[in-house]
Amino acid sequence: MFCSRSYIVGLLLSALVAACGQLPRPFQPDSKADTVPLLFLADGFGVVVRPVADLPPPAAAALAKAVVEELGRAEVPATTGEGNRASYILNGRAAPRAGGGVLLAFSLDDPLAAAGSIYRTKAEIPFLPGADDAAAWRQIARPIAAAVAATLQPPAPQPPVARRRVIVREITGAPADDRRALARALEYNLRRAQVPVADEPADDTLAIVGALTIARKGPDSYSIGVLWTVLGPDGAEIGQVRQDNDVPARMLDRAWPEIAAAVAEGAAEGIADLVNRAPRPS
Secondary structure, three states, X not given: OOOXXXXXXXXXXXXXXXXXXXXXXXXXXXXXXXXXXXXXXOOOOOEEEOOOEXXXXXHHHHHHHHHHHHHHHOOOXXXXXXXXXXXXXXXXXXXXXXOOOEEEXXXXXXXXXXXXXXXXXXXXXXXXXXXXXXXXXXXXXXXXXXHHHHHHOOOXXXXXXXXXXXXXXXXXXXXXXXXXHHHHHHHHHHHHOOOXXXXXXXXXXXXEEEEEEEEEEEOOEEEEEEEEXXXXXXXXXXXXXXXXXXXXHHHHHXXXXXXXXXXXXXHXXXXXXXXXXXXXXX
């Protein structure tokens, strides 16, 4: 007999929020709200984080320190010192935006590679925090460090191919256009996770239904929750995936397609695991 399994999955919105300002809490269980995935640098040479050019020296030093700390949390050795001949170098440059704010451009350079830069990324911040505002600098540094760590970690093993086909049947709790955007995003990410997505149900097709809840959390934020349920062809529950997060009101008002894409990306892995575990019809 197959037992129903329930998953709570994490979801990072750092790329989206970098353009909108304040970082929300990731979609992850409360008991692990302050944890980060352990990423390991393949060759152990470490990363030298240099102060961002064209920032005031106190701000540049505060950001470099915060990036080093966040890389350390991700198990990537990093320093603002000299490093060694083989250390990767994280360089950055700041430029003011015409409408306000600052654009930070970073490149991760490998001194032993002919190509030089192996990764480039940008982050936009609405203003420069004070040099002593460590919490604000950590929020800015976190997505930068996560991107660097993900670039340097060994390739993740590919999930096994799901043999069961699925159909995204119903999503409740949002306007029709928002539901369609979320359904399309989930189908796209399920295909990326090697889960076959069907246009029409068949005798052995699994169904995915979603329940979306959006509630006012405060004057400037909403709480978003999503419960995904995977059902067998007979309607019996196979398992669930839960997500939740607090999102700034300004983001919910103008960036739903991006939020839907991030939600779907975070849910796809847990749903794929449930699909892979589902028993096949006799």
